Amino acid sequence: MFTRILSAMAFVLLLASVGYAAEPVKSPVPTATAAASQPQAASSPGATQTPAAAAAAPTAAAAGAKAAVPAAPPRVKPNRAITITMFLAIIGVTLCVVVWAAKRTSSASDFYAAGGGITGLQNGWAIAGDYMSAASFLGMSGLISLYGIDGFMYAVGPAFSFIVILLVIAEPCRNAGKYTLGDILSFRTSPKPVRAVAALSTVTVSLFYLIAQMVGAGKLMQVLLDIPYRVSVIGVGVLMIGYVFFGGMKATTWVQIIKASLLMTGTCLLALLVMVKAGMNPMQFFADIVGHPHIQDHVRMAVLKDPLPVPGFDYGQRFMEPGLFLKNPLDQISLGMAWALGAAGLPHILMRFFTVPSAKEARKSIVIALFINGSFFFLINIIGFGAALHLSPQLIGSVDKGGNMATLLLAQFLGGGAGSLGGDIFLAFICAVAFATILAVVSGLVLAASAAIAHDVYVNIIMDGKADQHTQVKVARVTSVFVGVAAIIMGLMAEKENVVALVALAFAVAASGNFPAIILSLFWKRFNTSGVICALLIGTLTALGLVLISPVMTYPQKVADDARKIVVTLEKKIAGGTVLADKDLKALDKARVDFAKNDGGSSMVGLKAPIFALKNPGIVSVPIGFLAAILGTLLFRDKRAEEMFDEIEVRQITGLGISQGSDH
Amino acid sequence: MAGKSYNWSEIARNPKYLELKRRKRVFLFGWWGASSAYYFLLPVLSGYFPELFKVKLIGVINFGYLFILSQYVMTFFVALYYTKIANSEFDRMTDELIREIA
Numbered sequence: 001m002f003t004r005i006l007s008a009m010a011f012v013l014l015l016a017s018v019g020y021a022a023e024p025v026k027s028p029v030p031t032a033t034a035a036a037s038q039p040q041a042a043s044s045p046g047a048t049q050t051p052a053a054a055a056a057a058p059t060a061a062a063a064g065a066k067a068a069v070p071a072a073p074p075r076v077k078p079n080r081a082i083t084i085t086m087f088l089a090i091i092g093v094t095l096c097v098v099v100w101a102a103k104r105t106s107s108a109s110d111f112y113a114a115g116g117g118i119t120g121l122q123n124g125w126a127i128a129g130d131y132m133s134a135a136s137f138l139g140m141s142g143l144i145s146l147y148g149i150d151g152f153m154y155a156v157g158p159a160f161s162f163i164v165i166l167l168v169i170a171e172p173c174r175n176a177g178k179y180t181l182g183d184i185l186s187f188r189t190s191p192k193p194v195r196a197v198a199a200l201s202t203v204t205v206s207l208f209y210l211i212a213q214m215v216g217a218g219k220l221m222q223v224l225l226d227i228p229y230r231v232s233v234i235g236v237g238v239l240m241i242g243y244v245f246f247g248g249m250k251a252t253t254w255v256q257i258i259k260a261s262l263l264m265t266g267t268c269l270l271a272l273l274v275m276v277k278a279g280m281n282p283m284q285f286f287a288d289i290v291g292h293p294h295i296q297d298h299v300r301m302a303v304l305k306d307p308l309p310v311p312g313f314d315y316g317q318r319f320m321e322p323g324l325f326l327k328n329p330l331d332q333i334s335l336g337m338a339w340a341l342g343a344a345g346l347p348h349i350l351m352r353f354f355t356v357p358s359a360k361e362a363r364k365s366i367v368i369a370l371f372i373n374g375s376f377f378f379l380i381n382i383i384g385f386g387a388a389l390h391l392s393p394q395l396i397g398s399v400d401k402g403g404n405m406a407t408l409l410l411a412q413f414l415g416g417g418a419g420s421l422g423g424d425i426f427l428a429f430i431c432a433v434a435f436a437t438i439l440a441v442v443s444g445l446v447l448a449a450s451a452a453i454a455h456d457v458y459v460n461i462i463m464d465g466k467a468d469q470h471t472q473v474k475v476a477r478v479t480s481v482f483v484g485v486a487a488i489i490m491g492l493m494a495e496k497e498n499v500v501a502l503v504a505l506a507f508a509v510a511a512s513g514n515f516p517a518i519i520l521s522l523f524w525k526r527f528n529t530s531g532v533i534c535a536l537l538i539g540t541l542t543a544l545g546l547v548l549i550s551p552v553m554t555y556p557q558k559v560a561d562d563a564r565k566i567v568v569t570l571e572k573k574i575a576g577g578t579v580l581a582d583k584d585l586k587a588l589d590k591a592r593v594d595f596a597k598n599d600g601g602s603s604m605v606g607l608k609a610p611i612f613a614l615k616n617p618g619i620v621s622v623p624i625g626f627l628a629a630i631l632g633t634l635l636f637r638d639k640r641a642e643e644m645f646d647e648i649e650v651r652q653i654t655g656l657g658i659s660q661g662s663d664h
Numbered sequence: 665m666a667g668k669s670y671n672w673s674e675i676a677r678n679p680k681y682l683e684l685k686r687r688k689r690v691f692l693f694g695w696w697g698a699s700s701a702y703y704f705l706l707p708v709l710s711g712y713f714p715e716l717f718k719v720k721l722i723g724v725i726n727f728g729y730l731f732i733l734s735q736y737v738m739t740f741f742v743a744l745y746y747t748k749i750a751n752s753e754f755d756r757m758t759d760e761l762i763r764e765i766a
Contacts, residue, residue, distance in 0.1 A: 149728055153710060156735045160703045163742050167692045283723045290724045321718045322710040322728055329711020336707050340700065363750060367743045374736050647672035653685055654758050656670055656765075 076405050076412070078224055078431050079424035086432035090262075091239065094439070097254045101247030108459075108472035111248035112179040112451050113354040118253055120361035124368025126253045127352050129260035130444055131158055131343075131373050134216060134437045135503075136380065137263060141410075142403025144384025145396050147303065147325035148318075151384055154326070155377035157339025162370040169344045170366050171359040172522045172652035178659040179354055180448075181347050181514060182456035185521055188644035189529040195456040197536045201513055202347040202452035204540065207487065208506040209346075210445040212499040214491030217438040223400075224408075224431055233491040236438060241484035243443045244450065245477050249355055252443045259433070259440040264376065266433045269426075270407070271379040273414040274386030289385055290316035294392035299324070302397065319388070331614045338618035342507035345514030348448035359655050383407060390414075408434075446487065450480040501552040508547060508617050512625035513539030520629050522652055527633050528641040534632025539625025546617035548603075551610040556601025558609065563594035675765060684757045691749060699742050706735060 109115050118126070136158070144151030177184040182198035214233050221232035243251045278285035289295055296315040300306050303324050309315065318324070326332050343349060353362045387396060387406040390413055399405045408430055412418055415426030454476040459467045467475070517535040520527040547553070570588045574580060580588070602608055614620075651657055675681055710717050710728060717728030 149732070152729070153706065153732055156703070156706055156732060159736055159739050160699070163699050163703075163739050164696065166743055166746060167696045283725070286724050317718075317720075317724060317726075320724060320726055320729060321714065323714055326707075326710075329707060332707035332711050333704065336704060340703065360751075360755065363747065367747055370739060370743050374740060378733075378736060643673075646676035649685070650670070650672050650675045650681065653688060654675075654681070654761060656675070656762065 076224060076399060076408050076427070077418065078408075078412075078427045080225060082424050083225060083428040083431050086428050087435055090432055090436045090439075093258065094239075094243065094251075094255050094436075097258070098243055098247040098251045101251035101254065105246075105248045105250055106473065107469040108179070108455070108476065110250065111473050111476050112351070112447075112455060114249040114253055116355065116357045117250075118355040120356055120364030121368060122253065122257055123352055123356050123361070123365035125260045125372065126256040126355075127349065127365055127369035128372035128376070129256035129263070129437075129440055130349055130352070131369070132260060132263050132376055132437065133213065133441050134220065134434045136377070137267070137434060137437060138220075138404045138407050139402065140377070141380050141384035141387060142396065142400070142406040143325060144381060145387040145391070145406040146298075146393050146403040148299075148385075148388070149320050150322055150325035152377075152381045153322060153332075155380065157336050158343065159370065159374050159377055160336075161340050161343035162366055162373070164340055164344045165349070166363065166366040166370070168519060168522075169350075170353050170362045171655075173350060173518070174353045174356065174359045174362040175655045175658055176522065176648055176652040177350075177354060179351070179455050180451050181350055181518070182452065182460070185517055185532050186460075187521065187648050188641045189521075189532055189638070192461050194529055194532050195460050197533050198517075199452040199456040201509065201536045201540055202456075203449045203483075205345075205506045205509050205514070206347055206445045206449040206452075207483075207490070208502040208509070209348075210442055210449070210487045211490050211494055212502040212506070213438060213442050213445070214487055215494050215497070215499045217435075217442070218491060218495065220434065220438070223405075229495055230492060233495075234488055236442060237484055237488035237491065239439055240442045240446050240487075241481055243439070244446045244480040244484070248473075248476070249351070249447060252440075252447050253352075253355060255436075255443055256440040259436040260372070262433045262436055264372065266411075266430050267376055267379045267383065270411060270414065270430075271382040271386070274382050274390075274410075277386075277390070277414075285382075285385070285389070286320070289389050290314070290320060292316065292389060292392075294394060295319050295388055298393040298397075302393070328614070330619065331616060334614050334616040334619035336618075337622055338504070338507040338511045338616050340511075341515045341622060342509075342511035342618070345510035345518060346506070347452065347510075347514070348444040350518075351444075351448050351451065354659075358658070383410060386410060442487070446480055446483050449483045450476055453483070454479040498552070498554045501547055501550075504550075504552055504616055505544065505547045508543035508621055509540045511618055512543045512621035513537075515622070516625045516629045520626075520633075522648065524633075525642055525645040526637075527629070528636060528638035530636045530638075531629045531633030535625055535629035538628035538632075539621060542624045542628075543617050543621040546612050546614075546621055548605045549607060549611040550615055550617065551613070552615050553603045553605075553607075553610070555603045555607065555609060556598035560595050560598035560601065563591040563598065566591035567595060670765070675761075678761065678764070680757065680761045680764060684754065684761060687757070688754060691746075695742055695746065699738060702738055703735065706731065 104115070105111055107115070136155070140151055140155055142151075143154060173184055176187060180198070181202050182195040185198045186194040214236060217236045218229040218233040221227040222229050227235075243255055247254075275282075275285070278288065299315040299318050300309055304315070304318070306313075352365070356362050356365055384406065387410040391406070391409050393403075396403050396406045396409060399409065408427060411430040412423045412427040415424070416422030454472070458475050458479070459465060459472055513536045516539060517532050520531060520535070566587060570580065570584060570591070573584075603610075612620075709731070717726060717731070719727045721727055721730060
């Protein structure tokens with residue numbers, strides 16, 4: 001049995017190795033010429049999902065700090081003692097939950113679906129928690145604080161995705177499924193190949209997402225508490241394995257609920273304090289923002305790059321207008337599509353529908369999650385604008401180029417400022433919430449990936465569904481350890497990689513592969529085995545291929561060109577007799593090194609520059625996924641699949657014969 | 665699966681079932697389509713008609729900001745309306761159907 005699991009894991013590892021980019025080709029061409037411009041533009045949209053990904057590009061500070069605002073405070077310094085105490089408190093509480101859950105986890109249904117014993121309200125909080133990653137908490141407010149309204153627009157996608165889930169995914173899946181994506185897709189098709197492909201897709205999506213979160217966690221802890229990257233990745237990894245191994249879905253759900261309520265508390269507090277400062281008057285609040293000289297300067301110099309003000313142009317008002325961050329409309333539509341359909345195809349979200357006893361509870365949980373998240377994103381908008389107003393975008397951008405520290409800085413400021421007890425405590429609390437957020441999200445992902453391997457691959461493919469409850473749980477637990485360890489190893493190896501691409505990829509794959517397969521399984525009579533396989537494989541490969549040649553990958557040649565510009569500008573300054581500040585000298589050294597390291601290099605797939613212009617492939621890959629599903633289906637006629645359509649349709653519409661979590 | 669077995673194709677021909685299925689389809693896909701259209705209006709308008717987003721409506725607050733807020737209102741509305749219809753109409757029809765079969 002173990003050899004089988006091992007081979008399954010080897011396959012997972014193989015697959016995951018796609019995840020990290022190759023070292024850029026080094027070509028030692030030293031430079032003597034050079035000049036300054038900004039390094040790469042701000043982080044790409046995916047950055048919102050991976051806080052620290054873009055977050056921890058501390059190097060950029062030098063070239064990025066282009067403002068006349070505060071001198072040089074480019075660090076958030078939480079009080080270590082208070083912060084670590086809060087971290088330990090969170091770990092302590094969650095471990096109690098795990099012990100409690102472990103005693104109640106004995107069957108496969110307990111492990112994968114919490115025995116169907118989660119209520120709609122609880123599940124609503126848990127689903128909301130899955131959406132509120134550290135990325136949205138830290139990244140989105142940062143984006144708003146730097147680019148104004150574009151950041152807020154960004155948050156509409158997640159909220160809207162609930163409508164798709166509510167109307168066409170949640171209830172039918174609850175009625176027709178059991179534990180995993182494979183259960184739904186294999187209902188009326190040849191189970192083995194379909195389950196294998198579904199498991200492959202689940203593991204791919206979950207691992208991409210997981211690695212991005214792990215890298216984000218490692219970098220966040222490094223920036224905040226000086227905990228070495230390796231230590232935090234391993235620490236987070238061990239905790240998540242512990243949660244899943246002992247407590248299964250029950251522990252994962254409760255950790256998620258605890259985190260979601262902490263996160264909502266922190267968010268409400270921050271937003272409330274911002275509004276109190278504005279005299280509870282939103283008109284005044286926005287008028288202050290538009291009229292603030294820091295924000296006007298930021299928009300003019302850092303974003304629009306007008307060295308001299310254009311007469312009559314209202315730079316403050318521009319902060320409230322779109323287009324500062326999201327520049328390509330097609331990219332926005334594509335991203336919107338990935339959100340709207342991708343979230344509905346994410347396996348770790350899908351799994352949550354099976355934890356409630358009925359379709360009615362599933363419905364209730366989505367509506368609750370929608371309300372929690374809708375309010376959350378609205379509050380984040382207040383926090384983001386509040387951070388811009390009270391801290392200035394210049395300061396936020398100098399601490400972290402992607403703005404990911406905005407929420408934390410704001411907490412410190414509203415608590416009474418750096419060094420004050422109130423500031424320390426509030427900052428520590430918000431750090432601890434961010435930490436809890438990461439823990440909860442990664443646990444759900446590990447569970448989803450292990451369920452696919454243990455339930456679909458081991459129990460249903462290898463054992464033909466003949467495994468007793470005890471064995472099933474044991475296999476699921478062992479698998480979760482392997483998945484967790486794989487994630488830790490990949491997280492360690494991906495430290496220097498651009499993980500933003502991985503999140504874009506997870507959503508794109510879910511939208512282009514999983515979503516067409518699910519929706520057609522439920523609603524199209526002729527849909528069959530070859531259709532499912534074509535949708536999953538072609539949809540996934542298209543999304544993967546397009547991301548590999550898109551601008552979200554790292555292009556060493558571009559890095560080198562940018563570095564070269566910095567070197568040229570700075571050297572010109574020196575030649576002109578200017579004495580450079582320390583900061584600029586450092587930037588010069590760094591730019592020289594960057595140039596030498598990256599010049600002549602090519603991206604992971606050997607490109608000098610992106611071929612596909614969009615950061616998100618959705619607009620192309622979703623239609624291709626659907627097309628592949630339809631053509632694949634029409635290629636073969638499967639009478640059995642058509643005959644069984646009545647059954648899946650009656651089940652999904654009425655809930656007759658629903659699989660009860662408590663069936664042992 | 666739960667011990668009981670059903671004659672699926674017979675249920676699939678039941679007039680009550682057919683009525684439920686028709687109503688659900690029309691409602692679900694109709695609202696999905698309508699809300700998606702409204703949702704995609706956001707990137708389309710902001711991307712291709714940015715001037716519209718800049719029109720100031722209340723003080724410094726412009727059409728763009730309010731339009732984004734309206735997206736949230738839209739999702740809340742669709743979710744609540746669906747819950748209402750599902751709780752009253754779809755669940756009732758489903759119960760009636762299940763009672764008839766049992």
